[in-house]
Amino acid sequence: MLDIKNTVVYLQLTKLLTKHDNMTKPAKNKEQTILEAAEQEFLNKGFAGARTTSIAEAAGVTHAMLHYYFRTKEQLFERILDEKMRLMSQSVLTAFGEPGLPLAERLRNGIERHFDFIVANPDLPRFIVNEVFSRPDHYEAMRTRIREIAEVLMRDIQQELDAAAARGETERIDVRMLMLDIISLNVFPFIAYPVIEPILGNFSTDRSRFFALRKAENVETIMRRLKKS
Amino acid sequence: MLDIKNTVVYLQLTKLLTKHDNMTKPAKNKEQTILEAAEQEFLNKGFAGARTTSIAEAAGVTHAMLHYYFRTKEQLFERILDEKMRLMSQSVLTAFGEPGLPLAERLRNGIERHFDFIVANPDLPRFIVNEVFSRPDHYEAMRTRIREIAEVLMRDIQQELDAAAARGETERIDVRMLMLDIISLNVFPFIAYPVIEPILGNFSTDRSRFFALRKAENVETIMRRLKKS
DNA sequence: TTAATATCCAACAAAATTGTTAGATTATTT
DNA sequence: AAATAATCTAACAATTTTGTTGGATATTAA
Numbered sequence: 086m087l088d089i090k091n092t093v094v095y096l097q098l099t100k101l102l103t104k105h106d107n108m109t110k111p112a113k114n115k116e117q118t119i120l121e122a123a124e125q126e127f128l129n130k131g132f133a134g135a136r137t138t139s140i141a142e143a144a145g146v147t148h149a150m151l152h153y154y155f156r157t158k159e160q161l162f163e164r165i166l167d168e169k170m171r172l173m174s175q176s177v178l179t180a181f182g183e184p185g186l187p188l189a190e191r192l193r194n195g196i197e198r199h200f201d202f203i204v205a206n207p208d209l210p211r212f213i214v215n216e217v218f219s220r221p222d223h224y225e226a227m228r229t230r231i232r233e234i235a236e237v238l239m240r241d242i243q244q245e246l247d248a249a250a251a252r253g254e255t256e257r258i259d260v261r262m263l264m265l266d267i268i269s270l271n272v273f274p275f276i277a278y279p280v281i282e283p284i285l286g287n288f289s290t291d292r293s294r295f296f297a298l299r300k301a302e303n304v305e306t307i308m309r310r311l312k313k314s
Numbered sequence: 315m316l317d318i319k320n321t322v323v324y325l326q327l328t329k330l331l332t333k334h335d336n337m338t339k340p341a342k343n344k345e346q347t348i349l350e351a352a353e354q355e356f357l358n359k360g361f362a363g364a365r366t367t368s369i370a371e372a373a374g375v376t377h378a379m380l381h382y383y384f385r386t387k388e389q390l391f392e393r394i395l396d397e398k399m400r401l402m403s404q405s406v407l408t409a410f411g412e413p414g415l416p417l418a419e420r421l422r423n424g425i426e427r428h429f430d431f432i433v434a435n436p437d438l439p440r441f442i443v444n445e446v447f448s449r450p451d452h453y454e455a456m457r458t459r460i461r462e463i464a465e466v467l468m469r470d471i472q473q474e475l476d477a478a479a480a481r482g483e484t485e486r487i488d489v490r491m492l493m494l495d496i497i498s499l500n501v502f503p504f505i506a507y508p509v510i511e512p513i514l515g516n517f518s519t520d521r522s523r524f525f526a527l528r529k530a531e532n533v534e535t536i537m538r539r540l541k542k543s
Numbered sequence: 544t545t546a547a548t549a550t551c552c553a554a555c556a557a558a559a560t561t562g563t564t565a566g567a568t569t570a571t572t573t
Numbered sequence: 574a575a576a577t578a579a580t581c582t583a584a585c586a587a588t589t590t591t592g593t594t595g596g597a598t599a600t601t602a603a
Contacts, residue, residue: 115580134362134448137561147581152562214506215444219363224508232512239513261514262531265503268510273498276505277443279453281497283461284468285490302491309538344550366591376551381592 116154119144120164127165128212132219135162166216170227173213174234176202177268182238188245188255189311192267193304200271200300210272239264255311266310270303345383348373349393356394357441361448366390395445399456402442403463405431406497411467417474417484418540421496422533429500429529439501468493484540495539499532 122144126135137158141148155161180202181195203210217227243260250257274281288295351373355364366387370377384390409431410424432439446456472489479486503510517524 130448131360131362131444133360136559138559147583148561149563149582150580153580156562158561210506211443211447214440214509215360218440218508219359228512231509235513261517262527264513265510265528266499266531266535268506269498269502270495272506273502274494277439277497277501279447280443280460281494283457284464284493288490298491299494302495306495306535306539309541309543310535312538312543314538314541365589367589376553377591378552378593379550382550385592387591 115144115146115150119146119151119154119161123161124165127162128169128208131212131215132158132162137161166213166223169209169213170230172206173209174231176206178234178238181242184241188249189308191245192307192311196267196271196304196307197300199267200296200303203271203275204296207275207278211276214276253313256313258311263307263310267303267307270306274299344373344375344379348375348380348383348390352390353394356391357398357437360441360444361387361391364391395442395452398438398442399459401435402438403460405435407463407467410471413470417478418537420474421536421540425496425500425533425536426529428496429525429532432500432504433525436504436507440505443505482542485542487540492536492539496532496536499535503528 119140122140123135125143126140130136135158137151138148140161141151144151151161155164176199180199181191183191183194186194217224239260242264246255246258246260246263249255282289285295288298348369351369352364354372355369359365364387366380367377369390370380373380380390384393405428409427410420412420412423415423446453468489471493475484475487475489475492478484511518514524517527
């Protein structure tokens with residue numbers, strides 16, 4: 086007699102293996118479609134607000150399919166959260182982790198690239214902030230991950246900050262404060278967009294113009310923060 | 315024959331009226347207790363994540379009571395959201411709406427008072443941002459409300475900014491950009507605390523010391539942003 | 544002291560949501 | 574062609590969550 090659950094696991098396993106054999110085709114398959122729909126739903130509504138039926142519907146499959154591939158809402162969600170955490174960390178690293186440039190250039194560049202990343206992924210920050218906050222069980226793992234990534238980058242930048250300050254080029258500052266300044270300025274307007282939009286006046290009609298101005302404002306603010314006075 | 319729903323409405327009506335007659339007693343009654351428990355639950359988990367049973371349990375009443383007083387989760391939630399929106403708007407107004415001071419003092423003061431308010435209400439911002447975002451139906455009303463409040467204050471501050479710039483005391487700047495700088499710096503660390511905590515290093519052990527330093531950093535950053543260079 | 548009000552209790556009803564199953568069909572691989 | 578895998582259908586089961594009801598009991602106001 087067959088245990089259905091084991092059968093499903095077996096099917097998925099073989100599927101994965103054969104897929105691994107010929108990764109050549111793009112394979113816009115249903116599993117992928119479901120993942121994309123889930124991404125939308127989870128980013129917009131969070132774990133608690135998301136509905137597996139809506140996800141299945143948006144993906145154009147029956148909701149049996151969703152459980153066939155991912156077994157539970159929780160597992161599906163974790164696929165998404167994991168990927169998004171990776172993406173978010175990555176964006177900070179690649180934006181600021183470019184040594185070789187003079188410090189001011191490196192920072193200006195970092196701010197702009199980080200800002201551009203968020204323009205391209207405007208509801209990523211809210212998603213991460215909310216879900217990290219509301220998952221005490223997964224928190225310790227995330228914490229460790231964030232710390233490890235941040236530590237290397239921060240140590241590096243702190244050294245450069247100290248060197249520049251020693252040469253009298255910039256004000257002395259703690260890298261954690263500086264990075265928090267940058268991230269706050271870059272991220273907050275996106276997290277809180279619906280709340281700030283009403284106060285933007287004529288800015289709000291042209292969203293992309295506003296963001297361009299905002300990017301410049303953030304660079305300006307940080308450069309002034311560093312300037313020797 | 316009595317329609318139960320109308321009876322309940324009637325009871326609530328008379329309760330409200332008699333209460334209005336003698337507002338002298340503190341009345342730590344169950345209705346209030348439920349509201350307080352609901353506040354906790356909604357602030358922590360949002361509308362979708364909140365459970366009316368948890369609220370009732372936390373308030374130490376049966377969940378029939380909750381429906382007796384508030385009929386639906388939605389109505390209970392709106393009481394809370396409404397109050398919190400008011401509180402949040404109010405905090406900005408009272409922090410920055412103090413004319414008569416020289417501009418720099420007024421802003422420094424505003425930043426500090428606004429920051430203190432958030433220290434005292436650390437999960438208010440995340441709550442508002444999330445729930446405003448996920449309620450398209452109520453959004454138009456909130457939008458109007460935010461705009462009306464902001465407009466007066468902003469016009470006032472913009473005039474002072476222009477005057478100071480004309481006197482050559484400060485850099486010329488758009489009030490919307492400046493206020494967004496301030497709010498971003500003040501609010502973001504609280505919204506994202508679980509995410510940034512791992513990168514704080516030894517700061518993170520003493521949360522209140524960190525916040526004190528952070529407040530000073532925000533004032534410094536904004537003052538430098540305004541400084542004529 | 545009545546009448547009105549606040550609260551409890553305990554069970555139930557209704558709805559929404561997640562998860563399961565048994566087969567059928569279609570496509571792909573061997 | 575046979576086996577394997579992907580997907581559909583359509584119903585159903587389990588659980589969670591919200592909301593209801595009819596009384597009982599205690600407290601407070603007229």
